[in-house]
Amino acid sequence: MTGLFITLEGGEGAGKSTQARLLAECLRAQGHDVDLTREPGGTPGAEALRELLLFGGYGLSARAEVMAHFAARTDHVEQRIAPMLARGGVVICDRFTDSTEAYQGYGLSHGDPAMLGLIATLRGLIPVVPDLTFMLEVPPAVAQARLAGRGDGRTDRYEAEGAAFHARVAGGFDAIARRDATRCRRIDASGTTQDVQQALRDIVTPLLPHA
Template sequence: MVAKRGVFITLEGGEGAGKSTAASGLAAKLREEGQEVLLTREPGGTKGAEAIRALLLNQDIPLDPLAQTMLHFAARADHVAHSIRPALARGAVVICDRFYDSTMAYQSYGQGVALADVRALIGLIRLKPDITFLLELAENEAKKRILARASGTDRYEEMDAAFFARVQTGFACMAAAEPERFLKIDASPAPGEVVAALRLALREKAGR
């Protein structure tokens, strides 16, 4: 008997929106209900992809925007092949903190890499999320959350306000272009409320 293909869920949004916390909370709820869940992130998710992540986030190493784009997709290709696809084949729910929409938002809208070039790389991955939760948070609140973190900032958190405005425009454009995939979630409430909203939306959208 062939297992039913799993559900591929991604969480997107700007810095400080609480994607990692929300992803962990949603995964915990689904596991409590007896569902198999792969909780993962990008860039990362495999040994090779995590090594690329360290390079990408290291602000002491200058990287051209196109080089960043290529590195993101190199990490993604390994992640999809060795982690995401096998989990989906088993029928698991895969929850990924960022996926290719972030590359489009940050590298294309934010840094000026041609949209067509990123779309071509997306085509090589040959995997589209079933549901993408777009966590939305006001810029001033996002900044407060970033400053409150115990860890230092990375390459992208150091970008200026104009960059983040372009990133938000990118996410808004992608959500408008694919309303059947994107579900907008208000990220301003307490983490538990955000997770509850995600769980309800997932049940309504995918019956999981």
């Protein structure tokens, strides 16, 4: 793999999708070959699994849910991410394996060691690892205000969870950032969109391949 793999992580309302889009637009304008994608999703099959996981309402068991996320991820990596990296491009992905650990491992399973172990095992089967992960962090009140202001009328099952769940998710992201401090860069995302974006660009620029 010769490209650059960047992921954006964080809880609901942290601004990941907006920041990922702006970063992709900036790098494309500079002449870089950039693929902006998301998880769960990124391929037709993975997008179908996304619909099931976020809006299906079927109440999968915890292990089944984790495996479904990794099934979507495997298809995404094999069909889209790995080929792009192999040809030297930049991949910017809104969520990746860290979200599964934070949401399913810590949020839904309360940090159960067996579940975290399963996630670690499945993560080891994924042949790509992000070169850089931005952990976008905002206070709960900011996140709630942003979610309330979206106005798209469609709330996924994770957004609908209560404050205790989101606190566990935040704790999971904190644990990941501490464990993988070299890969993960913590970003205070409570400022303006422009300020947050500039912070991301300042970190990314030295890592970029030549355009």
